[in-house]
Amino acid sequence: MPGPRYDAQKCMGKVLIVNNQTYYAEKEKDKNRPIDIGKEDKKVEELIKTLNDLGFTVLDVEKNKTRDQMIKLLKEVAAKSDFKDDYCFICIVLSYGQDGVITCYDETHSPKNPTARMQLPVSELQECLKGDKCKGLLLKPKIFMLQLEEALRDSKDGIETGTQAPKPVKIPREADFLTYTCERERAITTWEKGLKQYVQEPKQPLEIQKLLTRMNRLYCEYYSTQGMTVDTPCVTSLLTREAYLKIEEPSPK
Template identity: 25%
Template structure:
């Protein structure tokens, strides 16, 4: 029994000896960590916040079978005002063909972005599963934005590239459902993924219709501009987009003369490959 007690005492002694050692090491490690803002927040101390390109497609060739997008001019004006107030150089292009959209985005990707903190593109058009319409046809969304990825656009590597897409992604209608309540400054070089630092903010979920008011513009753009104006500089972009999704999903419901199109809902779809928090400097 004595031998067993002696072993227990030795074991307890080891615990007493090691515990302060572990505590000291943890404290030293914490004190050596860089500030969170250095690692998890995009640098914004560039001469310019960046360019905002707006593609506003309203009128379509008859061969596409697509109707006029009444209300899109209100969206374009709202977006232009919002991003101009945030400090962006805004360029609005109306009624772009597929070839013109591709050329526009390619030219934008080839611009000198070394003095820019970010890049924004807003697409206002018809769409379907995986495609965006120009006035004369459609193109895969991935093809349109490929020129901004990796080595194709070195000036924006490591910087946020934000795409906001107001377009249908299919023809399904969201019926909705009843909710029940329940209780550092040194320059360094490192390899990063070519898909890093992108944000794709779609007005609706894959496969679904995206709603637009012919007078006030689309639900998504209305709420996006409202939340950007209210929270920029206070919240990071992903927090703002959560509020956009909340507003679109809770504050809008369709009212339409077409049978089966009333009382429908919508939820935006935010796809983020951002690697840091993004705060608009205001």
């Protein structure tokens, strides 16, 4: 009978980061997400350092990927990466998007009027990691951390041919997936701070559900101090056991 926790492994696991920062736009001011790219890159570097300190291996930081390129990335990870000694896999996506649907890069269309080919439900990425396609991650946590910011349409813009509303996200029926979605750019800072404060520093790290609850609080408290109201980040979990993002220390003899 399996225990209450996912089985410990030699390594924490692998991480893939996709950061869609720059998009095509007719107006130069609409070219990038409303961020300081240099500052966001630095935040990503800080998150990578914390993940490395926890024992994770960051495979790569990919930027400005189309829908097909993102699916190809996950298929390559599933096919070519050796997960036998890994505890879990984490995919981090920073992009435009909403309702669990990522708005991907396109060289000819603005994210303010995305075509169907720019819209990628996270469930399609998760399909690449199901047990029949990636046996090394079977019965292991597969975690998706999403920072999806909505690209507000210009009221005077017309609707592009082929544009459609994002489809509601559907999580694969297979167990052991977790999706955590934030809608503001503060998400990446919250993740890095939460991992340090509640996983790296304590001798006994928080279980992932409790960890994400604490991250929600950090995220909402920040915006509250700015006089802003935001939606609480959304957690969708099909995990079947307790998950901890830190290698277990051997028990004292």
